Amino acid sequence: MRHRRIESIVDAVGHTPMVRLRSLERETPEVQIYLKLEYANPGGSVKDRPARQMMLDAIADGRLTKDRVLIDSTSGNTGVAYSLFGAALGYRVQLVMPENVSQARKDITRAYGTELVFSDPMEGSDGAIRHCKALVEAEPERYFYPDQYANPSNPKAHFLGTGAEILEQVGDRITHFVTGLGTSGTMMGTTRRLKQHSRPITCVAVEPAQPFHGLEGLKHMGSSIVPPIFDAGLPDEILPVETEDGWDMSDRIAADEGLHVGHSTGANVFGALTLAKRIGRGCVVTLAPDRGDRYFAPQRWEKHYEW
Amino acid sequence: MSITVRIPTPLRSLTDGEDEVQVDGAKVAAVIDALEAAHPGLKDRLLDDKGVRRFVNLYANDEDIRFLDGLDTPLADGDTLSIIPAIAGG
Incomplete structure (x- = not known):
């Protein structure tokens, strides 16, 4: 194949x-x-699999549209996958990650045109989840939030x-x-x-x-x-x-x-x-x-x- | 010699939920010993028999102690020692 x-x-x-x-x-x-x-x-x-499925399913039923921004919390690999498919399919992507992720991770996702938002490094990935949820709750109509933990x-x-x-x-x-x-x-x-x-x-x-x-x-x-x-x-x-x-x-x-x-x-x-x-x-x-x-x-x- | 130690979420079960604790110590090693005395079990999470565990990052103010003098890195009154967790989760 x-x-x-x-x-x-x-x-x-x-x-x-x-x-x-x-x-x-x-x-x-x-x-x-x-x-x-x-x-x-x-x-x-491996994260290409869930990211692709979450995006294609959301495009199919209208949760992800061209006027919304895909946002999620991710320590990196899921973010790379969203960024890659976002670029390939023509959707905007924003990622929340703990500030202490490696520079390489930040550079990879930015290369695809993704916007990064940083959360407190002391709070780890749970802090990134909470930060992301707060952004979405503040402006729900602006975002598509796949929430890989619950999707x-x-x-x-x-x-x-x-x-x-x-x-x-x-x-x-x-x-x-x-x-x-x-x-x-x-x-x-x-x-x-x-x-x-x-x-x-x-x-x-x-x-x-x-x-x-x-x-x-x-x-x-x-x-x-x-x-x-x-x-x-x-x-x-x-x-x-x-x-x-x-x-x-x-x-x-x-x-x-x-x-x-x-x-x-x-x-x-x-x-x-x-x-x-x-x-x-x-x-x-x-x-x-x-x-x-x-x-x-x-x-x-x-x-x-x-x- | 009061040092502020910043505790990451996964270790707060050992500090009664506190995200910062104050201990005394003139070097990182002494601060860790003081931490252990106040919060038993912490030292073993940070150090193994070879020193700082490979996946644990300790920062004296803004600098990784691996790039300073390791456990012998001196600390001054008012300094902050941060325990930075590995990134976890998908």
Whole structure:
């Protein structure tokens, strides 16, 4: 599918490749471990799927029109996706993000013509959510607010895309699916699709082990605003992963597999390997939400913060 | 030597919900020890056996202490030490 000719970049989303992690399998000889490379999406992350679905669904039913501004809170990847599709489809985009997101994130979204609004860095992503909601409440007629945390089109993108693709790719062998919780859209939508499969597939959610963590993109549900799309009853298990374990795994699969991925991928793969060791036999699938080059630290002369 | 320490949301469960606390200390390390004494459990969230946890950013006023003298960075009366969380969420 990925070699096809397309009419718009919007059509390049999905049908991502899946790669086997043979260096990890040496620790678990009876278990196959596969990583689905969501960074192969045109915006560079898994977030292209929900952003595209939320925008297309809203355009179809009239919630998003050319005289409204799409606004949402995002730590980056969803913002890149909105910006990309906004540019391609001709819609204005405004993003609320904590001020301490990396300069690269700010530059990427601005390149598409997106306007940025900054929220308090001490408040994290929850602060960005609150700030965004206040803007929308002040001028509701001006904005289209997709609210990725509450929008059913978010998990729907994964039900129709990610879940169905996993079954096309490894439906004959998959026994376990593992992915991290952020908005929970990936986990919710993919799990619903995998649970329809003829054979049972165990679906495990990875979450940061601590409220204060460094796994960007993931949420510690117990200490966060719980996304309305999150159904705690859907995952078969919640698997806590420490930040350091996720970071170390990112480094390891870059060196051993040629996969330079973000920290949430490291956490996902650490979770997949933990599960693989426990089950002893089977096939575990997880996702690589984005690449590591989204997280290069700023140089010293760039690293000055004002409050 | 009163230092204002800014506490991020995910750690406020350890400070009774306070977003700023005042402690004494002439260096960052001493401030963290004073924080731990007042709010047990905080130190382990910030440091591991090798020093400041890799994903934790501590700012003496506006500057990352990694670019100063790390845990030995001196602080003066009225200075602010900020604990900056990783960005979380989608």
